[in-house]
Structures are given as structure tokens and as C-alpha cells.
Amino acid sequence: MLSSSDERQGHFERAHDPARVLALSDGVFAIVITLLVLEIHVPDLAQGQSLREALREIRPSFVAFLISFVVTAIAWAGHRDLFTLIRRTDRGFVWLNILYLLPLSILPFGASLISTYDKDSVALGLDGLILLSIALTRLAIWWYATGHPDLLHTAVDAQSRRAGAIVVSVAVIIYVIAIALADPAPTASLAIYAAAPVLYFIGITISRASAPEGSAREDFT
Amino acid sequence: MLSSSDERQGHFERAHDPARVLALSDGVFAIVITLLVLEIHVPDLAQGQSLREALREIRPSFVAFLISFVVTAIAWAGHRDLFTLIRRTDRGFVWLNILYLLPLSILPFGASLISTYDKDSVALGLDGLILLSIALTRLAIWWYATGHPDLLHTAVDAQSRRAGAIVVSVAVIIYVIAIALADPAPTASLAIYAAAPVLYFIGITISRASAPEGSAREDFT
Amino acid sequence: MLSSSDERQGHFERAHDPARVLALSDGVFAIVITLLVLEIHVPDLAQGQSLREALREIRPSFVAFLISFVVTAIAWAGHRDLFTLIRRTDRGFVWLNILYLLPLSILPFGASLISTYDKDSVALGLDGLILLSIALTRLAIWWYATGHPDLLHTAVDAQSRRAGAIVVSVAVIIYVIAIALADPAPTASLAIYAAAPVLYFIGITISRASAPEGSAREDFT
Amino acid sequence: MLSSSDERQGHFERAHDPARVLALSDGVFAIVITLLVLEIHVPDLAQGQSLREALREIRPSFVAFLISFVVTAIAWAGHRDLFTLIRRTDRGFVWLNILYLLPLSILPFGASLISTYDKDSVALGLDGLILLSIALTRLAIWWYATGHPDLLHTAVDAQSRRAGAIVVSVAVIIYVIAIALADPAPTASLAIYAAAPVLYFIGITISRASAPEGSAREDFT
Numbered sequence: 001m002l003s004s005s006d007e008r009q010g011h012f013e014r015a016h017d018p019a020r021v022l023a024l025s026d027g028v029f030a031i032v033i034t035l036l037v038l039e040i041h042v043p044d045l046a047q048g049q050s051l052r053e054a055l056r057e058i059r060p061s062f063v064a065f066l067i068s069f070v071v072t073a074i075a076w077a078g079h080r081d082l083f084t085l086i087r088r089t090d091r092g093f094v095w096l097n098i099l100y101l102l103p104l105s106i107l108p109f110g111a112s113l114i115s116t117y118d119k120d121s122v123a124l125g126l127d128g129l130i131l132l133s134i135a136l137t138r139l140a141i142w143w144y145a146t147g148h149p150d151l152l153h154t155a156v157d158a159q160s161r162r163a164g165a166i167v168v169s170v171a172v173i174i175y176v177i178a179i180a181l182a183d184p185a186p187t188a189s190l191a192i193y194a195a196a197p198v199l200y201f202i203g204i205t206i207s208r209a210s211a212p213e214g215s216a217r218e219d220f221t
Numbered sequence: 222m223l224s225s226s227d228e229r230q231g232h233f234e235r236a237h238d239p240a241r242v243l244a245l246s247d248g249v250f251a252i253v254i255t256l257l258v259l260e261i262h263v264p265d266l267a268q269g270q271s272l273r274e275a276l277r278e279i280r281p282s283f284v285a286f287l288i289s290f291v292v293t294a295i296a297w298a299g300h301r302d303l304f305t306l307i308r309r310t311d312r313g314f315v316w317l318n319i320l321y322l323l324p325l326s327i328l329p330f331g332a333s334l335i336s337t338y339d340k341d342s343v344a345l346g347l348d349g350l351i352l353l354s355i356a357l358t359r360l361a362i363w364w365y366a367t368g369h370p371d372l373l374h375t376a377v378d379a380q381s382r383r384a385g386a387i388v389v390s391v392a393v394i395i396y397v398i399a400i401a402l403a404d405p406a407p408t409a410s411l412a413i414y415a416a417a418p419v420l421y422f423i424g425i426t427i428s429r430a431s432a433p434e435g436s437a438r439e440d441f442t
Numbered sequence: 443m444l445s446s447s448d449e450r451q452g453h454f455e456r457a458h459d460p461a462r463v464l465a466l467s468d469g470v471f472a473i474v475i476t477l478l479v480l481e482i483h484v485p486d487l488a489q490g491q492s493l494r495e496a497l498r499e500i501r502p503s504f505v506a507f508l509i510s511f512v513v514t515a516i517a518w519a520g521h522r523d524l525f526t527l528i529r530r531t532d533r534g535f536v537w538l539n540i541l542y543l544l545p546l547s548i549l550p551f552g553a554s555l556i557s558t559y560d561k562d563s564v565a566l567g568l569d570g571l572i573l574l575s576i577a578l579t580r581l582a583i584w585w586y587a588t589g590h591p592d593l594l595h596t597a598v599d600a601q602s603r604r605a606g607a608i609v610v611s612v613a614v615i616i617y618v619i620a621i622a623l624a625d626p627a628p629t630a631s632l633a634i635y636a637a638a639p640v641l642y643f644i645g646i647t648i649s650r651a652s653a654p655e656g657s658a659r660e661d662f663t
Numbered sequence: 664m665l666s667s668s669d670e671r672q673g674h675f676e677r678a679h680d681p682a683r684v685l686a687l688s689d690g691v692f693a694i695v696i697t698l699l700v701l702e703i704h705v706p707d708l709a710q711g712q713s714l715r716e717a718l719r720e721i722r723p724s725f726v727a728f729l730i731s732f733v734v735t736a737i738a739w740a741g742h743r744d745l746f747t748l749i750r751r752t753d754r755g756f757v758w759l760n761i762l763y764l765l766p767l768s769i770l771p772f773g774a775s776l777i778s779t780y781d782k783d784s785v786a787l788g789l790d791g792l793i794l795l796s797i798a799l800t801r802l803a804i805w806w807y808a809t810g811h812p813d814l815l816h817t818a819v820d821a822q823s824r825r826a827g828a829i830v831v832s833v834a835v836i837i838y839v840i841a842i843a844l845a846d847p848a849p850t851a852s853l854a855i856y857a858a859a860p861v862l863y864f865i866g867i868t869i870s871r872a873s874a875p876e877g878s879a880r881e882d883f884t
Binding site: 228236312323326333341344 | 464465468469471472473475476479480482483484492493494497507515518519522523525526527595596650661662663
């Protein structure tokens with residue numbers, strides 16, 4: 001028979017197990033990554049219209065789907081990288097993760113918005129706010145987790161902690177600039193959103209290459 | 222070779238394994254938590270209308286999405302807390318869990334309803350009924366599980382069992398009051414629905430702080 | 443280092459592991475069980491119409507959601523019971539399971555159809571065909587799995603195998619009768635569809651009670 | 664206490680664990696396989712129209728659902744077969760898998776397109792491009808994985824590697840032909856799309872039968 005202390009420890013581990021946090025998150029990721037496909041409907045042809053013309057009209061739906069797919073895929077890869085460090089969750093971590101899923105869920109709407117109104121400052125600003133919220137909650141999760149070594153498989157040293165925060169902060173700053181430019185220079189704003197995924201790949205590649213031998217960053221996706 | 226008794230025990234464990242109950246539940250949670258995003262469509266602009274005005278018109282969809290997201294997240298966190306106690310399921314438990322998923326699935330409709338008709342007594346009453354059904358089935362699962370120690374990792378003592386039931390009963394009473402007020406005082410009714418998530422956080426925080434040293438309640442999310 | 447024979451055995455086990463079959467199936471179950479909620483939209487009010495009247499008009503959507511929820515829940519519970527027996531899958535089993543998911547996916551359409559056209563023989567016949575296909579593929583899976591003892595944790599004896607087949611065959615016969623009655627006696631046909639879930643519960647309860655001591659049937663959900 | 668080298672190894676294994684890649688993929692597969700059911704709506708009856716006639720009008724939706732279901736099921740079975748070989752993932756593999764999920768997600772749109780415009784060369788060409796993209800990314804994953812023995816449970820010899828690539832290349836060639844025929848011979852093009860799943864089954868069956876004793880191919884689904 002288990003001693004009371006073993007029982008207590010058993011419940012503690014189950015209560016801090018990340019398994020269901022991942023199950024919910026991966027479910028949300030899978031839905032968000034495919035959601036905008038639902039918006040791509042086979043068009044009806046107007047009088048004398050060719051299918052090619054009709055498909056050209058629904059091009060913004062394709063573009064929105066692509067943007068949403070790529071941004072969600074990057075978010076998922078980053079989420080997966082983060083959770084390779086996590087051994088346990090706690091109340092704060094679970095709720096921060098839920099907070100992170102919130103702007104992620106609205107992302108398809110933002111992508112759809114800027115694909116339809118690609119020069120409208122309101123659309124560009126709103127999409128920027130969604131992307132900024134994803135980056136900010138991501139930063140909060142990173143800072144929280146690395147400040148709670150009991151949640152981690154291996155403690156993250158202060159330097160790596162700051163390095164990780166700086167990487168996400170760069171995204172935060174980029175999106176703030178893009179939002180600020182939404183009204184005076186919508187084209188520049190749009191260019192930033194388009195370039196962000198490319199910057200991310202470059203950033204991760206540099207981060208992997210510059211990672212000290214044997215650090216977790218070498219394995220980032 | 223296994224003896225017949227070992228085989229019997231093996232099937233018993235597989236038949237009472239909570240794994241697929243969690244897989245189905247987390248799938249439903251992920252869908253419900255993102256479902257209302259599907260209702261937020263990029264608006265077409267009427268003659269002379271700005272995008273800002275058009276977005277203001279679809280604000281109820283955003284509000285409904287937010288309500289549904291928060292309530293579902295709370296329900297998921299509570300469901301996760303409950304299942305940290307569960308070692309096995311049985312027929313009654315599985316069906317109570319399915320019964321619990323039923324009002325949860327309709328929750329997005331209720332959120333959508335009160336965000337559109339926020340002063341209509343029928344809308345407020347119907348949304349209250351959905352929330353009440355979630356609380357009542359939650360209460361039933363708690364009472365059932367804690368009354369079947371063979372389903373639990375560790376038996377729950379009578380005092381903790383009552384304490385857990387009282388917490389959910391408070392939610393039941395609050396929703397009954399909100400439903401009763403739907404017709405005579407719709408604003409009060411709406412205020413209660415808005416306040417309920419806040420009350421939940423306060424309730425859990427008190428419950429964690431007041432939990433006896435080493436009790437499972439300390440780990441609740 | 444592993445010998446080639448161990449490697450072969452390792453791949454054999456991975457290739458016959460039911461894990462991903464369950465992951466796909468539970469994903470489909472979760473989607474199907476919540477799908478019709480998407481059809482329940484908050485109604486717009488016509489001139490002088492009350493919300494109560496408008497909601498009454500969308501009642502068929504609620505009924506369809508409920509039917510679909512209950513039938514899918516039963517199918518899921520049966521699928522879970524079946525897989526407690528399964529240790530391995532093989533090619534035939536995997537494809538039979540996919541074949542089973544096909545009518546299951548169309549079930550929401552059938553439920554929606556009879557809730558809108560509840561006296562139309564075409565609607566009743568089509569819904570019956572969907573339910574019949576679910577029962578027939580279920581029967582095929584049972585017969586296939588129990589005829590391949592290498593797929594099972596414990597071999598099923600000939601008597602239990604026939605007993606299981608008879609239970610599902612009763613459902614097959616009931617649905618054939620309901621389809622035959624769709625045209626001459628639509629009300630009787632509808633009554634059979636409504637009664638089927640009730641019959642299922644009674645059937646399982648009898649099956650559990652009459653199961654020989656120590657048989658797998660005792661644990662069915 | 665763990666040595667730093669053990670910690671490093673632990674993170675390495677978690678960072679290359681395929682579990683979440685499968686969770687995301689199976690979520691996407693489950694959504695894609697059921698997505699087109701959402702397009703099958705219960706029809707409203709026009710004046711004097713029978714339900715049978717109204718259902719006949721929405722037949723393309725059924726056909727699109729069926730095509731999408733079958734092609735997705737085949738893709739899922741192939742994905743499952745592939746992952747029985749995979750022990751670890753790496754950055755390239757994870758992104759190739761995401762790239763593979765992209766055309767898969769658009770597949771329902773392609774199926775819907777050719778079921779509505781079954782003689783239109785643009786529809787046939789676009790659907791062909793989607794199917795071709797699935798085959799090409801599949802080929803890339805196969806080539807990448809088998810060229811990185813550290814990702815595999817058991818190294819794949821050069822002959823098996825080429826044999827696997829040839830099987831998928833046949834699909835690539837078939838789809839290229841179907842796309843080329845879309846304009847001059849739409850009926851032939853359509854026939855190829857319809858025949859492809861049948862060819863797949865025959866191909867796998869031959870591949871299983873001709874597999875050398877003890878090779879992984881014997882277990883393919």
C-alpha cells in the first residue's frame with residue numbers, strides 16, 4: 001500500500017502533467033491551421049463568366065488561408081520547441097498557455113481581413129494587434145517558465161533566458177512598428193507582415209548556429 | 222502464458238482506462254473553444270461605409286467568441302483538475318461525462334445568443350439553462366466519482382467530498398438566480414453571467430489557500 | 443545492438459499498433475458529435491417577431507443536433523468497448539475501421555434531414571441507410587477482429603463471437619424494417635429511429651447482466 | 664542527479680520526438696476527412712419540388728465528400744505506414760511534414776471543384792495540382808527520411824529506398840499526365856483521378872506481395 005506521502009506526490013505529478021495542455025493545444029492548432037479552408041467555397045459562375053475568372057475573385061481566400069497556415073505552423077513549431085523544456089505545468093503556466101491560444105484562434109480572422117482589405121489601415125492595425133498578442137503571450141510564457149525551474153527538465157541559465165526573451169521581443173518590436181505604420185504607410189506595414197515568417201526562419205537558423213555546444217537551442221525547429 | 226485471471230484483469234483495466242474519454246473530451250473542448258471564430262466573418266462594406274464601422278457591427282460575434290472561450294477554458298481546467306483524481310472509469314462515469322459534453326457543445330450558441338440579444342429575457346434564460354446544465358452535470362460527475370473510491374487514485378474523504386460539491390453548488394445557485402432574474406431584471410441577470418468567471422477564479426484561489434496541507438485541492442487550476 | 447529479427451519484430455509491432463487508428467477515430471468522433479452545433483445559428487428577428495417565436499422556427503436544428511449527439515455517443519462507446527479487445531490492427535482491420543467512419547461522418551446530415559422532413563419517406567429512408575451502414579460496418583469489424591485471434595488481447599470463443607454478432611445484427615434488422623416502413627408508414631419508421639438508442643441501452647444492460655462471470659461483456663459501456 | 668550529458672541527451676530525445684507531429688497531423692487528417700460534410704446541407708424545397716429532386720441537385724456535394732474521404736484516408740494510411748519507420752524527427756523532417764499537410768488541407772476544395780465542374784479544364788488542372796503537390800511532398804519526406812538513418816528505427820537499404828521513391832513517383836507521373844490532359848481530354852483526366860485510388864490499392868498489394876521476406880513493406884496498409 002502507498003504511504004500518504006506517496007499518494008500526495010502521485011497527485012502532484014498528475015496535477016502538473018503537461019499531457020492535456022498539449023492535447024488541447026494541438027487540437028486548437030489543428031483547427032486553426034485548417035479553419036480558413038472552410039472559407040474557400042467553389043464559386044458559382046455568373047453569366048458568361050469563366051471558372052478561371054471566378055477563381056480569381058476568390059483569390060483573397062486562398063491568400064488568407066496561406067498566411068494563416070504559415071503563421072500557425074510557425075507558432076506550433078515554437079510551441080513544440082518550448083514544451084521540450086517543460087516537465088511540469090502549474091496554474092500560472094496553464095492559464096498563460098490558454099491566454100496564448102486566444103489570439104491564435106482569432107488569427108484566421110486577421111489573415112482573412114488583410115487579404116481582403118490589404119491597404120486599409122484598420123485591417124492592418126487589427127491584424128498587427130493579433131500577431132502582437134501572440135508574440136506577447138509567447139514572451140510571457142517563456143519568462144514565466146524559465147523563472148520557475150521546477151517546471152523545467154533542466155534549469156535555463158540567466159543568459160539563455162534573456163537570449164530567448166530577446167528573440168521574441170524582436171517580434172514584438174517588429175509588430176509594434178508595423179501597427180504604427182498601418183495608417184501612414186500601409187504598404188510598408190503589409191510588407192513587414194509578409195516578411196515576418198521569413199525573418200523567423202533566419203532568426204532560428206542564426207540562433208541554432210550561434211547556440212553554445214550542448215544547449216537546447218541547437219534543437220529548435 | 223497468461224492465466225485466465227490475469228487476462229480478465231487486463232481487460233478490466235483496458236475497459237476502465239480513462240484515455241479515450243480524455244481524447245474525446247479534449248477534441249470536443251478544442252472544437253468548442255474555437256467554434257465561434259467561424260462566425261466572425263470579414264464584413265462586406267456597404268456604400269460609403271468604412272471598415273471600422275463595419276467591424277463595429279460584427280462586435281457581438283467577437284463578444285460571443287470571447288465569452289465562449291473563457292467559459293470553455295474554465296470548464297476545461299476544471300475537467301482537467303477532476304481527472305487528476307480519476308484512475309478508472311466505469312459505465313456510469315463515462316455516460317455522465319458524455320452528458321456533461323452535451324451542454325458544453327451548445328455553449329457557443331448560448332454565448333452567441335446573449336451577445337446579440339443582451340436584454341432579451343428569453344436569450345438570458347436560455348443561456349442560463351445551458352450554464353446551469355454544465356454546472357449540474359459537473360456536480361453529478363463529482364458526486365458519482367467521489368462516491369466510487371475504486372475509480373479514484375486516492376479516496377476522497379467525506380469532508381472534501383462535500384466541500385467540492387458545495388463549490389459547484391454555489392455555481393448552480395448563482396445560475397438559478399440569474400435565470401429567475403432574466404425576465405424581471407435582465408441587466409442584473411447579464412451582470413451575473415459576466416461576473417461568474419471572475420467569481421470562479423476567486424473561488425478557486427480561496428479553495429487553494431484554505432486547503433488542508435497535502436490535499437489535492439492545493440493543486441487545482 | 444538489435445538483431446535483425448528483433449528489428450523485424452519491432453517494425454511489426456509498430457505497423458500493427460492501434461494508436462493512430464484511435465487518434466483518427468476520436469478526432470472524427472469529436473467533430474461529428476459537435477458538427478451540428480455549427481448549424482444552430484442565432485436567428486434574425488422578422489418584423490414584429492419575438493425571439494421565442496424565432497427560436498421555435500430553428501427547433502429542427504436543435505433536434506438534429508440532439509439525435510446526432512446521442513447516436514454518435516453510442517457509436518463512440520461501442521467503438522471504445524470493441525477496442526478494449528484489440529491488441530493489434532492489420533490492413534483489413536484498419537480499412538474496415540475507415541469504412542465505419544464513412545457513414546458515421548454523414549450521420550449529422552441524416553439527423554438534420556429527418557428533423558426537417560420528419561414525414562418524408564425519402565428522408566426517413568436515407569437516414570435509415572446511414573444508420574444501417576454504421577451497423578453493417580460495425581458488424582463487419584466485429585466479425586473480422588474476432589476471426590483474427592492475433593489481433594486480440596484474448597481470443598474470443600465461438601459462442602461470444604456469435605453473441606456479439608447477434609446483438610449488432612438485431613440493429614441491422616431493426617433498421618431494415620424502419621427503411622421498409624419509410625414509405626408505407628413513416629410515423630412507425632420515425633418511432634423506430636427514436637426508440638433505437640433506448641433499445642441499445644436496454645440491450646447492453648441485458649448483455650452485461652447475462653454475461654458469464656469473468657467475460658469481457660461485463661465491462662461494456 | 665543527472666549528469667549534464669544525460670540532460671543534453673534527454674532534451675535531444677524530447678526535441679526529436681515525433682509525438683506532437685503525429686498529434687497535429689492526425690488532427691488535420693480528422694478535420695480534412697470530415698470537412699466536406701459541412702458542405703452537405705439539407706436542401707430547402709422549391710415550389711412543387713420533391714425532396715428526391717432536391718437531393719439530386721446536391722449530389723455533387725456527396726460526390727466531393729466521397730472523393731475527399733477516400734483520398735484523405737489513403738493519405739492517412741500512407742502517412743501511418745511511413746511513421747512506423749520513424750524513430751526521431753528533425754527540423755527538416757518536421758517542416759516537410761507541415762508542407763505535406765498544406766495541399767492535404769486544400770484537398771476538400773479540389774474535390775468540391777471537380778464534383779461541380781467535372782468537365783472544366785481549369786477545375787481538373789487545379790485538382791490535379793493539389794494531388795500532385797501531395798505526391799511530391801510525400802516523395803520529399805520519403806527521400807529525406809530514408810537519407811537520414813538517425814531518424815529511422817532501422818536503416819532502409821538503397822534498394823528499398825529507391826523502390827519506395829518509385830512507387831510515389833508513379834503517382835507523380837500519373838498526376839502530371841492527368842494535368843496535361845485536363846484541357847485536350849477532360850474525360851480522360853477525370854478518369855485518371857477516379858482510377859488513382861484503385862491503382863493505389865493494387866500498387867500496395869503488389870508491393871506487399873513482392874516485398875522480400877522480413878521487410879517493412881510487408882506490413883504496409
